[in-house]
Amino acid sequence: MNTTVSINPTTEKEIASYERISQKEAFKKIDKANKTYHSWKKTSLEERSKFMYNLADILDKNKEKYAILATEEMGKILKQSEAEIEKCAMICRYYAKNIETLIADKHIETEAHKSYVTFQPLGVTLAVMPWNFPFYQVIRFASPAVMTGNVGVLKHASNVQGCAFALEDAFKKAGFPDGVFTNLNVSSSEIKNIIAHKSIVAVTLTGSEPAGRSVAEIAGKNLKKSVLELGGSDAYIILEDVDLEKVTDLALYGRLQNNGQTCIAAKRFIVLEKIYDDFLTLFTKKMKNAKMGNPTEKDSYYGPLARVDLRDELHQQVQKTIEEGGKLILGGQIPKQKGAYYPATILTDLKPGMTAFDEELFGPVASVIKAKDEDEAIKLANNSAFGLGSGVFTSDVKRGEKIALQLEAGNSFVNKLVASDPRLPFGGIKNSGYGRELSGYGIKEFVNTKTIWVD
Template identity: 70%
Template sequence: MKNTISINPANGETIGTYPRITVTEAKETLVKVKKAFDSWKKTSFEERATLMKNLADILDADNEKLAQLATAEMGKTIGQARKEIEKCALVTRYYADHADSLLKDETVKTEASKSYVTFQPMGTVLAVMPWNFPFYQVIRFAAPALMAGNVGVLKHASNVQGCAFAIEEAFIKAGFPKGIFTNFNINAENVKDIIEDQTIVAVTLTGSEPAGRSVAAIAGQNLKKTVLELGGSDAYIILDDADLEAATDLATFGRLQNNGQTCIAAKRFVVLESIYDAFLALYTTKMKAAKMGEPTDETTYYGPLARVNLRDDLHKQVEKSISQGARLVLGGTIPEGKGAYYPATILAEVTPGMEAFDNELFGPVASVIKAKDENHAIALANNSVFGLGSGVITSNTERGEKIALQLEAGNSFVNKLVVSDPRMPFGGIKNSGFGRELSGYGIREFVNIKTIWIE
């Protein structure tokens, strides 16, 4: 088997090689993982919580080392990488503290002498995870799944295998028994074989829509539960009463955070026509001022995309949108030199039917769309095959809430960028996937919701 090669997207240099395993080796390991589950499911919440808090402490202690690894492997700015590790520790502590109450038996009054609902672990959950948040995406699945008594197998993106093995090492260092969390560095085409293995009881995937369709089809054929968090083309409605300084600050960070590579990033800005020109002018000034550069530089606002091919594909989308009638206001040119860099780009006069309106642009490219009025803005925002996140920017929060309730998305935020919080459910509708992560809803995705009736 060929090794996985990790390449720094900021300079094109090789920074690590990691051994692949065969399907046969993976299946042999799954037998051991099943035995680990047979013991792990019998542990108490208190025992699991102790180990999970150990993991949080390790994440805190190793924050800088892990952050530097994420930055080197996928180009995330170092400041945002540190915050990602901090958030991982937050999620692990949340489930360590709350899993017991979130999965507490629920008494149901019936004619039985005793009847209740109990929540029991299912077994081995396969997680197919992306590179854009190489630590957080994994912990977001693993913390609730393991606290519920399941065990986890990770198939991470090939370009962040250094992060994948670092996560596995952190679990071992925290004291988790061998087999409770395992990294499988396998080829993408071998995922089908792993899903089909009888040891796997469920699959969770965060990634692209095509990847989600493929995994869901295989899992469905084998009658296995799935949770999918796929792409998004999140719309933010900028109302005519919005504070333009605040709105453009939010829009700048919302489009450039994680170098523009976030499923829930603000991507389409639907602006009421009375403030359209003023918004666009101020937004252009701020996007132009944002510093693109080496992601380890503390002053860098955004770094490179994760791979050169991703940058090149994004540029083709920009060019296609322009050919369809979008107006290039800023950026749109591949810079010279090494690295997968792409400048902050703004496309204006974007309308339905254009690439920049209909599809996800996974990079620092903003689509600015003009709306005639509030109802038109809502219609434009909802005119999408995606439904992950959405937002409203206004000085009238009551007005914003009414609009948020009408937006077709799993998450709608007023005067704030969409974020995932362990206390709230996270997920999408339409082509953005199904199922929920985080909160009590997320931890109950991979448990047997079991009825007990005693006559």
């Protein structure tokens, strides 16, 4: 039987297996979703909001159960899994409350008796989602898509199918009609044919750069709209006037949150020469003292990576960087224990062209880079194929804002770690993808922005 298997990355033991469906079965589900769409798009915003509020309540009531499932399937610290579920419920309530304002008609003065822009749903949207935030990534796409009158089908990562089916069940329990949200447990090899299916109108993907290129190519050939969020190598500029104690606390959390597996994690710390040594000393101490352990234990600061193969790939990137001339300050060795663990690691003496400078390191590995002055720091930050998140730490907020405006990224934060917020657009530039999610900007990615002229 063709199945996907969930492996606990902490114990390396099988949690559960899920039967994969065939392409024929997937197409039947897509056809059903399309049929549901034609009735769902006619429902009132009030009715959609009622179901979305119900979904938020279900997420809250089952927070502990869902959090345990996420931690078991991908290794996230349990309290961070709980926070993920809480954020999902918050997003559901945000769109349930604000949908009328977000997609309100926009009246425009012309020679017409009446002219305006209206925002109408398109149909069945495919989401190809990653494992690192197995609930949030899905809700981030599904909540706004469903509230606009679209329906969604999900191709989730194979190692978090338990979370995928839990979400499908939650939508049903919330009262959404069958077909509004559907999980497709299919092989990645089926994505090409699914995108090409006549009822799929658009695709959104969060994942790796190669996966994004592949999906964009298929979507382009089939003239389907796509939105891509492909991760990054986020740079944080540390100016000489910071509170080092506070900044190193943020740097620690920014690099080890979600076990280092976050697209918008702080990955490259570009520190001005004047405070470089002091920053590195204090940051190294805190990274060394952060406890790596079982993600269900309260005193664990970070847990294992999601899979052993991902851990091994990360280690290869670290080793390659050292061979290229990078200096290993901390960590860098695979521990002799069960689980996909990798220790908090710091690399320095990095230059453009080195693996840790150029590539995304998806795990608890920090790149610390020295800059002689502010101008060089900005150049180093922008010397990247990626452009998702970026940040500046300084006691002078006007200076920080000025620098943030010069950083080439979809998100630039001053004195705060980059985070997504449903009130603000989220997405990247360069190889970090295109399009936006969340807010009034993201909700309009998958609608027909339609002109109405009445003479």
